[in-house]
Amino acid sequence: MNVIEVNNLSKKYKDILAVDDITFSVEKGSIFGMIGPNGAGKTTTIECTIGIKKRDQGMISVLGFDPLEKSIDLYKKIGVQLQETSYQDKIKVHEICSLFMSMYSEPLDYVPLLERFNLSNKNKSFLSNLSGGQRQKIAIILALIANPEIIFLDELTSGLDPKARREMWTYIKELKNEGRTIFMTTHYMEEAEFLCDTICIIDEGKLIATGDLQSVINKADIDTIITFNTKEDIVTAIKNNITGISKLEITENKISIYSKNADLISELILFLEKNGISYNNVNIIRPTLEDAYLKMTGKSWKE
Amino acid sequence: MNSFIKVIFIEWKLNNRNFLNVFFALFFPVMMLMLFGTMYGNEPIAQFGGFGSIDVSIPGYICIIIAVTGLMTLPLTLSQYRERKILKRFMVTPIKPIDLLSSQLIVNTVTTIIGMIILLIVAKIIFEITFIGNFLKTTIAFIIVLLSMFSIGLFIAGISKTMKAATVISYIIYFPMLFLSGATIPLEFMPRSIINLSKIFPLTYGVELLKGVWLGGNLLDYMNDILILSSIIIIFISLSIKFFKWE
Ligand SMILES: Nc1ncnc2c1ncn2[C@@H]1O[C@H](COP(=O)(O)OP(=O)(O)OP(=O)(O)O)[C@@H](O)[C@H]1O
Ligand SMILES: [Mg+2]
Numbered sequence: 001m002n003v004i005e006v007n008n009l010s011k012k013y014k015d016i017l018a019v020d021d022i023t024f025s026v027e028k029g030s031i032f033g034m035i036g037p038n039g040a041g042k043t044t045t046i047e048c049t050i051g052i053k054k055r056d057q058g059m060i061s062v063l064g065f066d067p068l069e070k071s072i073d074l075y076k077k078i079g080v081q082l083q084e085t086s087y088q089d090k091i092k093v094h095e096i097c098s099l100f101m102s103m104y105s106e107p108l109d110y111v112p113l114l115e116r117f118n119l120s121n122k123n124k125s126f127l128s129n130l131s132g133g134q135r136q137k138i139a140i141i142l143a144l145i146a147n148p149e150i151i152f153l154d155e156l157t158s159g160l161d162p163k164a165r166r167e168m169w170t171y172i173k174e175l176k177n178e179g180r181t182i183f184m185t186t187h188y189m190e191e192a193e194f195l196c197d198t199i200c201i202i203d204e205g206k207l208i209a210t211g212d213l214q215s216v217i218n219k220a221d222i223d224t225i226i227t228f229n230t231k232e233d234i235v236t237a238i239k240n241n242i243t244g245i246s247k248l249e250i251t252e253n254k255i256s257i258y259s260k261n262a263d264l265i266s267e268l269i270l271f272l273e274k275n276g277i278s279y280n281n282v283n284i285i286r287p288t289l290e291d292a293y294l295k296m297t298g299k300s301w302k303e
Numbered sequence: 304m305n306s307f308i309k310v311i312f313i314e315w316k317l318n319n320r321n322f323l324n325v326f327f328a329l330f331f332p333v334m335m336l337m338l339f340g341t342m343y344g345n346e347p348i349a350q351f352g353g354f355g356s357i358d359v360s361i362p363g364y365i366c367i368i369i370a371v372t373g374l375m376t377l378p379l380t381l382s383q384y385r386e387r388k389i390l391k392r393f394m395v396t397p398i399k400p401i402d403l404l405s406s407q408l409i410v411n412t413v414t415t416i417i418g419m420i421i422l423l424i425v426a427k428i429i430f431e432i433t434f435i436g437n438f439l440k441t442t443i444a445f446i447i448v449l450l451s452m453f454s455i456g457l458f459i460a461g462i463s464k465t466m467k468a469a470t471v472i473s474y475i476i477y478f479p480m481l482f483l484s485g486a487t488i489p490l491e492f493m494p495r496s497i498i499n500l501s502k503i504f505p506l507t508y509g510v511e512l513l514k515g516v517w518l519g520g521n522l523l524d525y526m527n528d529i530l531i532l533s534s535i536i537i538i539f540i541s542l543s544i545k546f547f548k549w550e
Contacts, residue, residue, distance in 0.1 A: 050395055051395075052391060052394045052395060052550075072397055075395055075396055075397050076397050078395070080392075080395040082388060082391065082392060082395075084388050085387070085388045085389065085391065085392045086387040086388070086389070087387075087389065088313075088314075088317050088384070088389060089317065089320075089321065089383075090317055090320040090321065091313070091317055095313050095316070098309070099306075099309055099310065099313050100396070102305070102306040102309035102310075103306045103396050103397050103398050104397060146396075
């Protein structure tokens with residue numbers, strides 16, 4: 001079942017077409033991750049989806065509501081962390097939390113939430129005195145107070161150190177295990193790889209690829225590279241016996257084979273063994289999400 | 304707790320944690336009272352129709368409090384809330400940014416009233432001021448002045464893109480009014496040119512109205528001021544509704 005359906009969404013700011021005819025859907029209980037360069041239109045897409053920006057074209061349904069019409073009913077059921085927000089001057093953690101609790105009829109209590117995110121000792125601190133990572137935790141706590149069915153996280157982990165980021169990953173996984181749906185954006189490829197069930201790449205307002213990790217990588221159509229060392233001269237033999245090689249490189253006694261066919265490795269090993277060729281140091285470099293991302297969004301990065 | 308009450312309660316606490324807000328609304332007017340009171344005393348003076356200097360100055364000081372909360376605190380806070388995307392964050396909750404705006408109106412009204420009460424208590428104890436006006440009429444005049452200043456403040460908050468811009472606009476409007484509307488220095492003491500100039504400041508009409516009613520006048524005697532202030536309220540509220548940018 002899809003909890004978010006976005007069809008042919010377009011959004012213009014004066015002369016910039018920030019989002020250009022984007023269509024996607026998010027399945028209930030999944031983690032949907034949007035990646036794309038700065039200015040690609042991620043924030044605009046999120047903000048149109050939750051109804052704080054008016055779309056110019058397209059249909060949006062979130063939990064069955066059109067965010068521009070039944071917004072209050074919708075806002076009772078979603079939690080949001082916006083890319084940029086700060087809080088009132090001199091407000092304390094427990095004050096902002098209890099303020100958010102008062103907005104919902106069946107909120108989650110913030111005290112256990114603070115505990116869960118290891119912030120209990122900051123209950124009485126001014127928000128302005130928290131570290132960046134702690135403030136991001138507050139942002140996610142405020143989103144959770146709604147006891148939301150869907151959580152929108154716009155670059156939650158930007159600016160966090162690697163340890164804090166991985167800590168956030170655990171929390172996000174936990175939220176998924178609680179049955180919540182997550183719509184997130186990130187600039188960290190390993191984060192998208194680790195967390196997202198569905199990845200969506202957008203660039204200059206256009207949707208470039210969407211699907212699970214493997215299908216997005218496949219779409220980029222990048223060679224897998226197999227390297228191994230051998231003292232024997234087998235280049236011609238390999239060329240004649242193994243198909244699907246796009247490029248072959250030899251440096252001293254190291255051979256690198258480029259191919260779109262990721263299963264080439266088994267063919268290769270079989271060939272080497274059958275012909276009694278001695279080899280070692282086999283290495284296989286599969287394309288990562290980062291490679292796919294750079295290829296599909298980069299203007300200068302071309303094979 | 305009802306969320307709107309909670310918002311008011313928290314905004315009230317935050318307002319009181321801001322030194323400048325508290326200083327200008329609660330202490331600055333009292334300091335002015337002490338300064339001018341010590342200089343002139345409160346003996347009855349024929350030029351003031353038998354009232355003392357302080358008796359006639361109090362309504363002006365009250366107008367200053369209204370101008371501070373309405374033209375400074377209100378627009379600066381709201382424009383900051385917009386610039387820092389706080390209003391935007393409230394858009395995606397079941398309560399609306401307008402609740403935050405309304406709570407600011409309430410908080411600043413309460414601050415104004417408290418500032419006025421402190422001022423009156425000090426003035427009563429130290430300078431033994433007398434109040435011969437009618438309480439209801441004075442309250443009506445007070446509300447009209449308050450609404451006129453707050454509607455201008457809302458407009459400033461609504462149109463200024465940044466808090467910096469709001470600060471500049473507020474200062475440009477507030478400081479000349481402080482000295483040239485008769486609020487601090489009675490216009491009776493001013494040269495003709497300043498009196499003419501004072502007519503462009505909305506607060507001038509506010510001071511005239513509140514002072515008149517405070518000293519026992521009738522609302523009807525100040526119909527001119529009431530009409531001007533009411534037009535200001537209607538114009539600026541409409542402009543605010545039309546132009547207020549939430550983000
Ligand atoms: N309020 C606005 N007015 C005018 N242009 C805007 C506005 N907001 C965004 N844009 C433009 O729209 C485009 C998309 O911006 P958006 O914020 O959606 O990108 P993003 O993918 O979230 O980028 P980032 O990764 O840097 O957060 C950009 O070119 C940006 O300059
Ligand atoms: Mg963004």
